[in-house]
Amino acid sequence: MIGSPQSLPLGLGVGGSMLSLILCNMQQPTYTTYDTIWDGPLDYSVKKPILKSVDKSGKSVIEFEEFSKSVIPITVANYSTLHKMAFVSFCVFNGISLSPAFGLLPVSTVLGVAALSVFVTGGSAFAALKMKPDSLTKYKPILYGSLFGLFGLGLVSIGTSIMMGENTFTHFAQEFDLYFGLALFTGLTALDTMLSKLFKRVNQITLEFQLIYF
CATH class of the missing domain: 1.10.287 (Helix Hairpins)
Structure with missing residues (x-):
């Protein structure tokens, strides 16, 4: 070439x-730390009921505990x-x-691959957001183990191709890497999306935009 x-x-x-x-x-x-105010959980129905007093008729007067405001520092990279x-x-x-x-490659092939990538990544992430929380975490060892296995298969295939040339095994490894890798990375994308939702990781892009412009 x-x-x-x-x-x-x-x-x-x-x-x-x-x-x-x-x-x-x-x-x-550089890093800048901003103090943000948190008023408690978003769902105020989880406020704890507390007994305030008892009226003359003997009925208990129940009020709901108010959450105190908390100052939480958030560090943003500049x-x-x-x-x-x-x-x-x-x-x-x-x-x-x-x-x-x-x-x-033909233009249609390039556009098709790009569309497939967007569909796989976006579709798996959207599906993960709609699933029940923690429904994919049990598959985490399997998915990451398969990822290392796929990497090892690729190394063996390259070594075999160098020493023995193209053969049946290398062709099988290429086909397996293509189709199994597509399914594997679909699952990994869904898993990472669910873990982000489960642990409530901060959307840094939205946060930095709000801190800078508002």
């Missing part, structure tokens, strides 16, 4: 990606302009390095 028209964008993309990554890692973000530009250039050069491969 050296000397071919595809070698220039490939070399430019790989070289630019490496330099961008080095520049990005050289930058250190990235410099150079840091952001390095990250954007890394993404751009990655795309350039893949352009020769896209040039060898």
Whole structure:
């Protein structure tokens, strides 16, 4: 492929990606801590009933305990302009390095793969949000074990191909990696989405937007 028209964008993309990554890692973000006020759980029906007094007729007067406001510090990362530009250039050069491969494929194939990726990622995440909490955590060892197994199979396939050339095993490994990997990463995406929902991880993008602009 050296000397071919595809070698220039490939070399430019790989070289630019490496330099961008080095520049990005050289930058250190600064951190700002904001004090946010929390008024208790969102569902106020969980307030504890407390006995306030007993009226003259002997009936108990029940009121609901009020939640006191709590100040919770939230730390937000601040990235410099150079840091952001390095990250954007890394993404751009990655795309350039893949352009020769896209040039060898029909446009319909590239668009089909992109649509399939969006459907798998978005569909599995949406399905996880609609599932019962903790319904996928029992499959976590299986999913992550399968991921390491798939990685090991890939290494064995590459080694076999180098030593023995293309054979039945390498073809089987490629087909297995394609279809099983698609199913596996669908499950991993759903699992990660459910864990984020289960542990109520903060949506950092929305939070930083609100802190900066409001």
